[in-house]
Amino acid sequence: MNKKTKRLLGRNEFYVAAIIIVLALIIQVISGQFIAVNNLVDLARAIIVNAIYALCGLLAFVSTGADVSFPMIAGMTTYIIFKVAEVTSLPAIVLVLIALAIGALCGCINGFFIVKYHFNSLIVTLSTSAICYGIAFGALKGVRIDVPEAFKGFSKWNLFTVRSNITGLGAKMHGAILIMILLYVIAYLVLRHTMVGRSIYAIGGDEISARRAGIQVDRVRFGVFVVNGMIAVIGGLCYACMCKNCSPMEYYGGENIVIAAIVLGGVRLTGGHGTLLGCLLGTFLLSMVSNSLTLIGVSVYWQNVFIGLIIVGGASISAIQAKRSLKASKELGKEAA
């Protein structure tokens, strides 16, 4: 086999893409509605927020470990900003900057404990998440509030509306997708073409080697969590504006599906591995499954069961693969000797 094809076949993204195509065909055959334009636009709309969160997950897992705090950072900050917007008449841009600052601050807390004390990142971010939860619901009551005037424009910003000939249903594409695309382009440029981006992968691959090579490991890690806080806030604002209201409760627990998605996309919990394409494909696959259940006539109550099965199945397959390749590399070593 050609070496390039071999490499392609060894990649997670390839399998996820294949599964997406097969599932799409199945759904199309059963419902006849999958490739309807309105469904595709709905699907694209559905992945926006999770795809943004997926960046947080990717950065955290590649460089350090789990980050489960992004949904609550997003929820709390969005709620605070909406409240501020209600009582003041600050322009949207100032509000967004304040929001980013709050997100960065939460990220600093994560980064501080993880970098300074080397605590398990899952436990640190779980704590931050709990603190944000406490602030959002305890101090601020955390009820549902509508989008304030300052964000109304963004909230109503639709790029285009489509109407399907097959179903007769319409769908609107929200402008937030441009923000998502922009973030992915920036992330691509940073991760592929800057020293900082490559350092993130290098640290995840071997921390000690990275230190010896002169990479500022602590600074990069701290930076990752600060940036994560800000990305989370952007995701949170997009979500609230797309829903036209904000209720912190809706953010709670959002990390699970994101982590599941990026792991399916090939991010390794042990660090150093994961691609943007994988994140997008993983997110797309999970959104497709939950969006399409109704299309093929399955009750929406089954959603979690399917997602659970996909996580367990996907994780098992990659665990078994990893075991096999370990064995194979052992044999390889022998041949070389």
Add this chain to the structure above:
Amino acid sequence: MTTVKKLKINSDFLRMLVILVVFIVAATITSGSNFFSVVSFQTMAKQLTEYGLMSIALSMAMITGGIDLSTVYIANMCGAIASLTISAIAPEGQFIGILFACILAIAIGLCCGALNGFLVSVVGVPPMLATLGTYELFSGITIVLSNGQSIQVIPQFTVFATLEVLGIPLPFIVFVIMAVIFSILLGKTAFGRRVHLVGVNPKAARFAGINNEKTIIMAYTLGGFLCAVAGLISLSRVSSVKADFGSSYVMMTILIAVLGGCNPAGGWGEIPGVATAVLVLQVISQWLTAVPWINGYYRQALYGILLLGFMTYKFYRDKGTQRR
């Protein structure tokens, strides 16, 4: 090295005990004499059982070097299944039917735990990911079973949570019994020591003839059992069950396990310490209810701060001992 570095086996337990006493005294002083009344004790004793049992389950997973995020959802699923079974076969509250439903729920709890253990040890999925997947799966099954609604249990079943022996609520007695059994099991038996050793170094455990897969599956299975019992008790206390009931317990159980002396990296942790940490948290939480301007949601924030603070304290303490 001149100073002798002893293995402190039960120091976490002792420390928690001291903290507990301090807290009780402080709480009694600050919130008046009614803090330690019989009624207040009984409310506390009922509440803590559910997350207390789940904390023990989580601690076991942590000692093997893993984590179990699915505890709450195993409990809810078992509760839902028990409730549905009772409604189906014993709508009048026939004892034999209730008994069967409980046994069924516990059996399912064991299976759930075994599934977690299987995924972690035999398949080799990282514990966090495996239990995240089963968490979605179990909560999904509960949603399907309950059509997304909360399931009410027949009133006869709620009697159990209100039973008392010598003024001590039955759920609390269950917790104490389980805490004692699991303290002995993990601290004093061959199985318990194997659980610890697998957590310290799985490779060395294999070379020492320990069957890692079996040990890990057993630990998670027993955890599943505890969760099922917690689910039944919560069903009886609240008289209903919902797929996402008690989701904040996940955070609490991790906090308790760490407070009780478990090392998230595996290998260390004793159940007496964990059980005392459960009491400490309940006292704190009860104390907070007595303060009017603090609502229940603040508790989460406080737990988060407490967890970070305690880990930082431990970091500096361990650093001190290392330097010696």
Add this chain to the structure above:
Amino acid sequence: MSEYILDCKGVCKSFGGVHALQNVDLRVKRGEVHCLAGENGCGKSTIIKAISGFQPQDSGTIEFDGTVYQQLSPSISIDQGIQVIYQDMSVFPNLTVQENLAINTVISNKQKIYNHRQQREIAKKVMATLDLDLDLDDLVETLPVAAKQLIAIARALYAKAKFLILDEPTTALTRKEVDRLFEIIRDLKAKGLSILFVSHKLDEMYEISDSITIMRSGQAVYTGPMATLSEEDFTHYMTGRDFNDVDNKHAEERIQYDAKPAIELKDLSGPGFAGVSFKVQPGEIVGITGQLGSGRSELCNTLFGIEQATGGTITCAGKQVTISSVKDATKNGIALVPEDRLTEGLFLPVSIMENITVVNFDKFTKGVTLDAPNQIAESAQWVKDIHVKTDDHMLPVQTLSGGNQQKVVLAKWLSTDPKILILNGPTVGVDIGAKYDIYALLRELAKKGLAVLVASDDLTEVSRLCDRTVVMRGGIMTGEIAGKDLTVENLTKAIM
């Protein structure tokens, strides 16, 4: 210009109250290969850290290339041309060969932007320093250890190294790879590079070094040319003691020739080896020798049930057995002291007592719980019997030295009362003193009727300790050497 490229004078370093380095002088001439030898914990790695700037010394000076430094920092050290090749190679397994080759250069150029085309150019130039031919797009985790090491060396050379420190570079290499490495080292020497070669293998030192510094407990105790140092002197300086090794093995008194073989393999195959047949009598010490990758470790693990045999038979004391788990092996009286003590043999943060008694948990279980007093009594007995040096056997095993740790592993398995004791690399990382203790202990045990199998690539060890040895090459058993023929020379020929 001074004759010496590196001249450390009176270097001291202490941690807490422990003096890791006391007035160490270390001088390396320009263009020579200088060997740094010493037992574990003698301060070798501390002085390297001082030279590389990662852990500056408390007092003393380091003169490098004519400049005297009170303290070095990592960046100064690298700028001056000091490069360290660590034992773990310092490569990034998740990145491509290209990135691994180029990353250091890009970092030291303080570039912010990562240009892939430029990087490829750099990577090609780096490869050219050693005439390497690797696929630049391969992930490093898929490469063999030797290739990773070459990447690390090439990277160091491209960074304009004048002085190369190789920290135990041959540990994970096969003999062929070691030869290639030595060729490269000689080549570099010819180009005028100075090399500090850290090792514990005496034969390698004679082969490659021009001069040697031996360290013992934080002090440099000998410096001089390699060629004039005798093996006895070497041992003396390393340990501070003299050893009269018992050359008389008393084999005839020990081996029970008329008994049934303790273990007999017929045509045994498994992962990484095939067609192995030999037998071991009670009281006999048999070696299994071969290079890394010859299948000796796999054979040991298979006999112990860690790996599964795929063909052939194992007979223990006349009875054919199947061994598919460690439990089966223990039941048939087989015990294994594994290759890597730290990761396979011991629970480091756990007490010595528990480390010794872990294999007998079932025996100590009374009713439901473990019988702690009994456990402690047995452990105390073993600690006394095989002279584990410790104040208290309830201390974590990581407080012990390498040799004493190995004794704990031995005690653990002896407590199962085995009939066949397999040791895989029994004295790797063990001080010479403790090494002789272990040899004596093994002979003692053999005298009592134990069959001992020693898998090792330390040929001196095999020739001294064993009565007979099985030679393996590339997973196949190529023959046996016994009696007077069992010499280092013959073994060297046989394993190649």
